[in-house]
Amino acid sequence: MVVGELAHERDVIIIGGGPGGYHAAIRAAQLGRSVTLVERNQLGGICLNKGCIPSKILTQAGEKLTSFQEGENWGLEGDAVSFNIKKLQQSKQKTIEQLRTGIEALCQANEIEILEGSAFFLAEDKVGLENGDKFDVFKFKDAIIATGGAPKKPQWLKENSERVLDIHSIADLGEIPGKLLVYGSDYIALEIGMAYQALGSEVTLILDEGKADFDFDQSICRELKRILKKKKINVVRNAAVIESHLQxxxxxxTVDSKGKKETVSATHLFVSTSIKPNTDQLGLNRIGVMQCESGFIKVDHQSRTSQNHIFAVGDVTEGPALALKAIKQGKTAAEAIAGMESESDFTFVPIVAHTEPPIASAGLTEAQALDLGYDMEIGHFPLTANGYSTLIGKKDGFIKVISNKENHVLLGIHMVGHGAVELISSGITAMEMAARDEDLIFPNYPHPSVNEGLLEAVEALKKQAIHLTPIKKKERLKV
Structure with a gap:
């Protein structure tokens, strides 16, 4: 077939069926647009099939096994619990298929056309679609690029091996590593390290060069040091990998940490690094869509590219590689196409880790607030002082609130502990509304609950927390 011989007319074409793509498709259909969604592999994208969902099934397995092992504290007696990773893999696959079927049903219900194949731009208003030996051309009015990204391979890692895993392959591992090296300093590295430690692996975390700590507020990093030591997870900080040896x-x-060389061995290596956007095969140079030096597509607050009728969402754009970003951008792009004045704002984007205990953070860290020149007030409430945390046996962690001393507006909220992932939404809503401390102190909180920890963290800003021992005032110096 000659390119351009026949072009099928379409309204909105979306390239990529991951979280950003299918959310955009459904929202555009809700707003009355006719939508064609192109996916070369499986609906749900990497998030559903290889990333977010599989990894959280893994962390849940670790959490449940730990809970069983703590059963004696609740009077539960019986034979020791064993872990069967093959059954977990079967359950994981069943869950993924159920969720994927749900997405397919939603697309069908919204009358979204789904095409299989690899799409690329031929012109500013045309895409080509390859599926095996078949090739078609589609002319569109508006397009959304949602092709995601792929993990970068570190320069020091020259070899390929089944024992070296990344964020797309770690959850498919069919065995529990005897010894696992985890390279990276982000939330994913923590999730994987803690999950496999709970399932029986001996884990060493290697923080990459220039990283003395994890990517969280300093208080969370201090708590993590205690928790990781308690779990007997070794941490090598600020480590430059000199060479790798695969057998x-x-x-x-072999790493160099602060001038000290050491060799760390293991049975498996998990690497959590930055991602590279999947843009190489899109033909963006043909249509003048601007990209930054690293290849990410430049977009505005509506996810609009330099071509007014072409949008980009998710991991192909600059910013954190988070499904929540893709989802928000996807909806925003669909609404912009429909003529709505929508926009995305990631000022208070939450970073969460489904670790044990969980971590959740949003807004400014203490260091960031200091760098920006804020005169801060900090409220800190340990979960050891929370009644519900005590009764469920989940006392590790704290809730920290950062406030602007001048006007009492909340700047950041950081949590470690049971329920943190769910509770952070309350803090995000408050910060989005430019809430002051009194706005979180006034409402009623359920009792007993971890929610009361957020209340007392805010009350601690005013030294009003009931379950904190008062700090003795220093005698005033005489002038």
């Missing part, structure tokens, strides 16, 4: 049944990394 048939083992591997080793």
């Amino acid at each position: 048939e049944e083992s591997l080793a990394l």
Whole structure:
């Protein structure tokens, strides 16, 4: 077939059926647009099939096994619990298929056309679609690029091996590593490290060069040091990998940490690094869509590219590689196409880790607030002082609130502890509304609950927290 011989007319074409793509498709259909969604693999994208969902099934397995092991505290007696990873993999696959079927049903209900294949731009208003030996051309009015990204391979990692895993393959591992090296300093590295430690692996975390700590507020990092030590997870900080050695049944990394060289060996290596946007095959140079030096597509607050009728969402755009970003951008792009004055704002984007205990953070860290020149007030409430945390046996962690001392507006909220992932939404809503401390002190909180920890963290700003021992006032110096 000659390119341009026949072009099928379409309204809105979306390239990529991950979280950003299918949310955009459904929202555009809700707003009356006719939508064609192109996906070359499986609906749900990497998030559903390889990333977010599979990894959270893994962390849930670790959390449930730990809970069983703590059963004696609740009077539960019986034989020791064993873990069968093959059954977990079967359950994981069943869950993924159920969720994917749900997405397919939603697309069908919204009369969204789904096409399989690889799409690329031929002109500013045309895409080509390859599916095996078949090739078609589609002319569109508006388009959304939602092709996601792929993990970058570190420069020091030259070899390929089944023992070296990334964020797309770690949840498919069919065995529990005897010794696992985790390279990275983000929330994913923590999730994977803690999950496999709970399932029986000996884990060492290697923070990459220039990283003395994890990517969280300093208070969370201090708490993590205690928790990781308690779990007997070794941490090598600020480590430059000099070379890697891969053998048939083992591997080793030689690292330089603060001038000290050491070799760390293991059976498996998990690497959590930045991602590269999947844009190379899109033909963006043909249509003048602007990209930054690293390849990410430049977009405005509506996810609009330099071409007014072409949008980009998710991991192909600059910013954190988070499904929530893709989802928000996807909806915003669909609404912009429909003529609505929508926009995305990621000032208070939450960063969460489904670790044990969970971590959740939004807004400014203490260091960031200091760099921006804020005169801060900090409220800190340990969950050891929360009644509900005590009765459920989940006392590790705290809730920290950062406030602007001048006007009492909340700047950041950081949590470690049971329920943190759910509770952070209350803090995000408050910060989005430019709430002051009194706005979180006034409402009623359920009792007993971890929610009361947020209340007392805010009350601690005013030294009014009931379950904190008062700090003795220093005697005033005589002038």
